[in-house]
Structures are given as structure tokens and as C-alpha cells.
Amino acid sequence: MTDQAASDFARLLDEADIRGARAAVLDTAQPALWSPMIAVWTDRAGVNCPQCFQPVRQDMTDHCPVPLDQGELRLLDQTHHCGQWLDVTYAEVRGTGDGGEITVADIERTARTLAERLSDERAHLRDRRTTRLRRELQAALVRLAEPLGEGETTDDREEEVSTGTDVEPGVFREHGDEWQAWDCDPVELHETLAVYEEDLRPS
Structure with a gap:
């Protein structure tokens, strides 16, 4: 399998319905010392840096983060310009064929494991954000239900709890x-x- 092109791996993973995982052959400059390796890595889970919230490279299709260095996978520096480390999930494919040869099944198994981990990470990001939105909306509704103060109008109260608009994130x-x-x-x-x-009403 080590003579496969990147496009072949992309087609292989696509046909196996494995989303978000990439693969590449890492050829050594000294083939007499080390055999080529196949690395699998995933896209990043989120679209923004968790510290400064600026957009980050999420699609890692054309960006192998683990070149071969002295016969070992070496993770490139993934530090964002703000100083936050941006996680990348990767693994070396271990061959189970005759003489340790890497098979298609080996690549698919490794890629599927990493893709499932990516899916879990993305679900966690969404769950955490949805939990925060539920908390913010619940607090707003509680405040709206409280009696108005002296001289306070309904419009005043609604303006108080409105933190967003149809184009700015928040409660509105x-x-x-x-x-x-x-x-x-x-x-x-x-x-x-x-x-x-309606999402907060008892079912």
C-alpha cells in the first residue's frame, strides 16, 4: 500500500464513508534505513481558536501535520499566533498483513478510529455551546417573569435581557x-x- 497517491487515500476513505480523516505515505530520505510509513490524521474539531476565537485551519486535507523525522512521526508546531496549542489527532498505521505489510483494512480501521474520536470532540463542542445557550435563555426568561419595578416598562425589561439580534449572537x-x-x-x-x-418547556 505504500505506493498509493494522496488521491487514492482520499477516494478510499470516502468510499468507506470515513469523514474528516486524511492519510498519506511518509517517504524517508534514507529508505535503506527506514521503511515508508502511512500516517492518518483528522481535521480539527472546531472552526475557531478556543482562546482568541479567530478562525483556524479546520480542513487538514492538504496539510500533513506529522512529517517523518529520523524514522519517527514528528508533530509540527501547532501553536496559534495567540499562543494557544491547536490539537491535532494523528496515528501511524500499523500493518497486520504478511510480514507486517499495511493493508487497506489497516488504513480504514485506523482512520475510522480517529474519525470517531473527531465526531465525539465535535459533539462535545456543540453540547457545551448549547448548554450555555440554554442557561442564558433560562436566565432571561426568569428575569422577564419577575414583577416590573417602579417606573419600569415591559419594553425596558425586554431591552435589559436582550443581548443579541438577528445578526448578533445572544438572547433576543x-x-x-x-x-x-x-x-x-x-x-x-x-x-x-x-x-x-419551547426547548425549555417540560416535555
């Missing part, structure tokens, strides 16, 4: 509809996550 109500809290999806660029009043 559009044109008299039910209240909601929304934010950008931490996993999918240009997508959003939202929690509505």
Missing part, C-alpha cells in the same frame, strides 16, 4: 415571536445553533 425576540438564544456553530462554518423557549 424577533417581531414578537418566542424568545431565543443563538450563537455560531463551533463546528460548521456559516452555521448557527439556537435554543428556543
Whole structure:
């Protein structure tokens, strides 16, 4: 399998319905000393840096983070310009064929394991953000239900709890509809996550 091109690996993983994982042959400059390796890595879980929230490279298709160095995989520096380390999940494919040869099944198994880990990480990011949105919306609804103060109007109270608009993340109500809290999806660029009043009602 070590003579496969990158496009072959992409097709292989796509046909196996393995999303978010990449693979490449890492050829050594001294083949007499070391045999080529196959590395598998995944895209990053989130679209933003967890510290400064600036966009980061999420699609790692054309960016192998683990070149071969002295016969070993060496993770390149993944420090963002703000100083935050950006995690990358990777692994060397271990061959189970005759004489330790790497088989298609070996690549798929390694890639699937890493892809499942990536899926779990993305689910965690979304769950954490949705939990925060539920908490913010619940606090707003509790405040809205409290009696108005002297000289305070309903509009005053609604303005107080409104932290967002239809274009700015936060808590808001559009044109008299039910209240909601929304934010950008931490996993999918240009997508959003939202929690509505009805989501907080007992089922």
C-alpha cells in the first residue's frame, strides 16, 4: 500500500464513508534505513481558536501535520499566533498483513478510529455551546417573569435581557415571536445553533 497517491487515500476513505480523516505515505530520505510509513490524521474539531476565537485551519486535507523525522512521526508546531496549542489527532498505521505489510483494512480501521474520536470532540463542542445557550435563555426568561419595578416598562425589561439580534449572537425576540438564544456553530462554518423557549418547556 505504500505506493498509493494522496488521491487514492482520499477516494478510499470516502468510499468507506470515513469523514474528516486524511492519510498519506511518509517517504524517508534514507529508505535503506527506514521503511515508508502511512500516517492518518483528522481535521480539527472546531472552526475557531478556543482562546482568541479567530478562525483556524479546520480542513487538514492538504496539510500533513506529522512529517517523518529520523524514522519517527514528528508533530509540527501547532501553536496559534495567540499562543494557544491547536490539537491535532494523528496515528501511524500499523500493518497486520504478511510480514507486517499495511493493508487497506489497516488504513480504514485506523482512520475510522480517529474519525470517531473527531465526531465525539465535535459533539462535545456543540453540547457545551448549547448548554450555555440554554442557561442564558433560562436566565432571561426568569428575569422577564419577575414583577416590573417602579417606573419600569415591559419594553425596558425586554431591552435589559436582550443581548443579541438577528445578526448578533445572544438572547433576543424577533417581531414578537418566542424568545431565543443563538450563537455560531463551533463546528460548521456559516452555521448557527439556537435554543428556543419551547426547548425549555417540560416535555
